[in-house]
Amino acid sequence: MNATATILKTATATAPQTPTVSDAVTARQPATPTGPQALPAPSALHAEYPLSRALGDGIASQRSTVKRILSGEDSRLLLVVGPCSAHDPRAVREYAERLARLADDVAEQILPVMRVYVEKPRTTVGWKGLAYDPDLDGRGDIARGLALSRELMRDVAECGLPVATELLQPMLAPYLEDLLSWVAIGARTTESQLHRELASGLDAAVGFKNATHGGVQVAVDAMGAAAHPHQRFAMDAAGRPAVAQTPGNPHTHLVLRGGSGEPNYRADHVRAAAAALESAGQNPRLMVDCSHANARKDHRRQSEVMLDVLAQREAGNLNLAALMLESFLHEGKQPLTPGALRHGVSITDACIGWETTERLVKTAAERLA
Ligand SMILES: O=C[C@H](O)[C@H](O)COP(=O)(O)O
Numbered sequence: 001m002n003a004t005a006t007i008l009k010t011a012t013a014t015a016p017q018t019p020t021v022s023d024a025v026t027a028r029q030p031a032t033p034t035g036p037q038a039l040p041a042p043s044a045l046h047a048e049y050p051l052s053r054a055l056g057d058g059i060a061s062q063r064s065t066v067k068r069i070l071s072g073e074d075s076r077l078l079l080v081v082g083p084c085s086a087h088d089p090r091a092v093r094e095y096a097e098r099l100a101r102l103a104d105d106v107a108e109q110i111l112p113v114m115r116v117y118v119e120k121p122r123t124t125v126g127w128k129g130l131a132y133d134p135d136l137d138g139r140g141d142i143a144r145g146l147a148l149s150r151e152l153m154r155d156v157a158e159c160g161l162p163v164a165t166e167l168l169q170p171m172l173a174p175y176l177e178d179l180l181s182w183v184a185i186g187a188r189t190t191e192s193q194l195h196r197e198l199a200s201g202l203d204a205a206v207g208f209k210n211a212t213h214g215g216v217q218v219a220v221d222a223m224g225a226a227a228h229p230h231q232r233f234a235m236d237a238a239g240r241p242a243v244a245q246t247p248g249n250p251h252t253h254l255v256l257r258g259g260s261g262e263p264n265y266r267a268d269h270v271r272a273a274a275a276a277l278e279s280a281g282q283n284p285r286l287m288v289d290c291s292h293a294n295a296r297k298d299h300r301r302q303s304e305v306m307l308d309v310l311a312q313r314e315a316g317n318l319n320l321a322a323l324m325l326e327s328f329l330h331e332g333k334q335p336l337t338p339g340a341l342r343h344g345v346s347i348t349d350a351c352i353g354w355e356t357t358e359r360l361v362k363t364a365a366e367r368l369a
């Protein structure tokens with residue numbers, strides 16, 4: 001019996017109702033070790049899903065627009081928006097089409113960048129994202145996950161939207177990084193030297209989140225580390241282990257996401273964070289993540305956070321350069337129950353639905369006009 005069969009059988013035996021993938025993951029028995037299985041090299045995936053010259057130029061220009069907003073040369077608001085995780089490419093494409101239309105409507109005030117998050121960092125265990133487990137069944141077909149992720153990001157970029165993702169597994173970056181206009185290093189990895197080194201070699205702007213317990217200094221330190229050149233362990237385009245020399249990335253910023261269930265988006269938090277950045281000689285312009293601990297894990301509170309931040313901006317605090325929203329076609333979240341998934345609903349963190357998103361983004365554009 002292979003490992004998949006063991007996982008599902010265990011879950012069925014222990015759970016009286018339909019097993020979810022999370023059940024399967026938590027009920028997992030020690031897997032029989034198998035030898036490593038080969039993955040395609042980054043160059044193979046690039047050849048299968050190439051970037052046209054026009055798309056490559058478009059992404060280069062989107063990256064520099066993002067950087068200009070973060071440095072204050074462009075006074076628009078950067079808005080990283082989209083599903084918590086991209087579990088269903090069809091629903092993500094549908095969302096991208098809607099967002100691309102909305103982006104045109106608000107282009108004078110806001111630059112929407114779409115979340116296409118194909119890796120999820122987990123607090124303990126759980127589904128880890130499209131790149132790891134595209135079939136949502138715990139088998140972990142990473143080769144297929146990488147291909148679907150690249151194809152999906154390319155399709156989103158083809159809609160004219162800049163693409164954002166969290167980079168979690170440094171080995172995954174060479175497969176996707178040419179498609180990215182903005183990158184997050186998440187709250188669980190901002191303190192990691194590997195992720196700081198990774199950020200130091202990226203051409204896209206990088207947001208470092210404050211730690212899950214709320215500490216902001218780790219992100220300030222991360223910005224300093226990422227601005228430096230590094231020699232890092234890497235994988236070359238042919239998939240061979242290599243030493244990469246990174247140039248250092250001066251285009252990084254802080255993301256306030258709240259910590260230990262407490263928000264940190266209010267004016268006093270923003271002032272304190274900007275002061276910490278300035279005293280470290282770093283860019284004080286930052287992003288507020290309206291979700292996660294800033295919304296106390298309640299997606300309905302994202303609007304409240306966004307409106308508060310807009311009011312701070314109207315009051316003159318231009319350090320508030322960017323916002324993040326977790327939003328999908330439909331509101332809320334659902335358990336990962338194979339065969340019973342609702343279209344366009346998150347299977348990780350709860351999201352606001354499309355109508356609320358559209359209303360909020362249009363309201364923001366009117367207020368910023
Ligand atoms: O954004 C997503 C989640 O907050 C993050 O991946 C952690 O999720 P978990 O606590 O459900 O594992």
Ligand SMILES: C=C(OP(=O)(O)O)C(=O)O
Nearest residue numbers: 084186187188209257292
């Ligand atoms: C995992 C995420 O955020 P954080 O690192 O803030 O938990 C996310 O934005 O998907």
